[in-house]
Amino acid sequence: MVSDLSKVDLPISKANGLPNSHYVDESIFQKEKEILLFNKWSGVAFSKDIPNNGDALPINFLGFPLLVVRNQDGEVVVFQNICRHRGMILVNEKKNIRGTIRCPYHSWSYNLDGNLRATPHVGGPGQNAHEDINKKELGLTKINSTVYLGVIFVNISGNAEPFEKVNRNLLSRWCEFDKSLFYSNTDSSFILELNCNWKLAVENYCESYHLPWVHPELNIISKLEDHYNIQEKNEFSGQGSYVYRQIEDEGKVFYDFDGLSSKWNEGAEYIAVYPNVLLGVHRDHIFSIILEPINKEFTREHVAIYYAKKESTEATFSQLRKQNFSWWKSVLKEDIFVVEGMQRGRHGKFFDGGRFSPIMDGPTHNFHNWVAKEFI
Numbered sequence: 001m002v003s004d005l006s007k008v009d010l011p012i013s014k015a016n017g018l019p020n021s022h023y024v025d026e027s028i029f030q031k032e033k034e035i036l037l038f039n040k041w042s043g044v045a046f047s048k049d050i051p052n053n054g055d056a057l058p059i060n061f062l063g064f065p066l067l068v069v070r071n072q073d074g075e076v077v078v079f080q081n082i083c084r085h086r087g088m089i090l091v092n093e094k095k096n097i098r099g100t101i102r103c104p105y106h107s108w109s110y111n112l113d114g115n116l117r118a119t120p121h122v123g124g125p126g127q128n129a130h131e132d133i134n135k136k137e138l139g140l141t142k143i144n145s146t147v148y149l150g151v152i153f154v155n156i157s158g159n160a161e162p163f164e165k166v167n168r169n170l171l172s173r174w175c176e177f178d179k180s181l182f183y184s185n186t187d188s189s190f191i192l193e194l195n196c197n198w199k200l201a202v203e204n205y206c207e208s209y210h211l212p213w214v215h216p217e218l219n220i221i222s223k224l225e226d227h228y229n230i231q232e233k234n235e236f237s238g239q240g241s242y243v244y245r246q247i248e249d250e251g252k253v254f255y256d257f258d259g260l261s262s263k264w265n266e267g268a269e270y271i272a273v274y275p276n277v278l279l280g281v282h283r284d285h286i287f288s289i290i291l292e293p294i295n296k297e298f299t300r301e302h303v304a305i306y307y308a309k310k311e312s313t314e315a316t317f318s319q320l321r322k323q324n325f326s327w328w329k330s331v332l333k334e335d336i337f338v339v340e341g342m343q344r345g346r347h348g349k350f351f352d353g354g355r356f357s358p359i360m361d362g363p364t365h366n367f368h369n370w371v372a373k374e375f376i
């Protein structure tokens with residue numbers, strides 16, 4: 001009765017979900033770390049976390065030390081956060097760096113593009129150079145990165161195809177939102193802690209089937225029948241709604257993105273970008289979610305709301321922003337008991353991965369299928 005991966009790869013009406021081991025087994029968690037997260041384009045931080053040139057943010061992503069930097073040209077660059085001399089961690093806490101990134105151990109210093117600039121006393125006291133130390137070869141190790149809808153994605157292994165190629169269908173589907181985004185520091189991000197494997201948060205986000213029972217308030221505005229499935233084999237999945245209602249305060253609403261087609265007047269879409277990023281787009285704001293897997297049964301969910309226009313982030317919109325913040329926070333909190341309940345359910349050894357609704361669970365099966373294909 002226990003499921004295996006070949007059953008996940010069947011057509012949905014015959015398929016089982018992923019085996020329990022993908023949620024509770026440490027060795028599978030470690031394999032998934034390499035195969036699904038380090039080998040793909042994973043979200044690790046938000047662009048709003050490093051708003052100014054010179055901002056540097058250290059991140060420990062599943063034990064891998066990263067340094068996310070906004071260089072002097074305003075571009076995001078990501079390095080392994082390790083000095084090329086003796087392997088010391090370079091930056092321990094978020095800071096703004098005006099000059100160089102200086103290692104606290106022996107003061108080797110790198111510019112914000114990762115080039116090694118200074119190696120004090122490397123050739124002996126007072127000798128800051130040595131013929132065997134070629135600075136050109138000793139820059140920081142760069143990690144491939146890109147920014148999309150406010151999320152900084154990295155491909156740690158360096159083996160993935162370019163982000164734009166992997167996600168070309170998503171980029172074209174949502175090209176109308178690929179613009180400057182605006183963020184309000186005071187009321188636009190929060191973190192939820194989930195006692196579950198990171199994949200359960202992806203699976204739950206993908207589908208609208210649970211709406212009537214888990215999100216009764218949302219279901220009043222946007223009902224189950226107002227939703228449609230989104231699924232792109234081996235790429236992404238999610239759901240859309242035909243009934244997005246803007247938050248309103250005495251007739252005041254947020255500003256829209258420029259040039260949107262009429263589809264978005266009342267439409268919204270919610271897509272899981274595999275492996276660990278969840279995105280939602282609306283005419284006046286988007287939100288981006290990064291699922292940070294901490295261990296096989298614990299995940300930190302980082303949420304950031306970005307607005308379409310700078311005006312929407314100003315003080316005159318603070319009341320409206322508060323409402324929007326509370327709305328999304330309460331909706332996302334409503335999902336916690338189901339992802340945690342499913343996690344506990346994965347400890348029942350007779351569970352066979354479950355049977356999907358052939359109509360309602362396509363997006364979830366699409367994700368399981370992607371995971372299984374990477375493993376088989």
Ligand code: FES
Nearest residue numbers: 083085086103106
């Ligand atoms: S380890 Fe960084 S300078 Fe020595």
Ligand SMILES: [Fe+2]
Nearest residue numbers: 204214215335
């Ligand atoms: Fe939900």
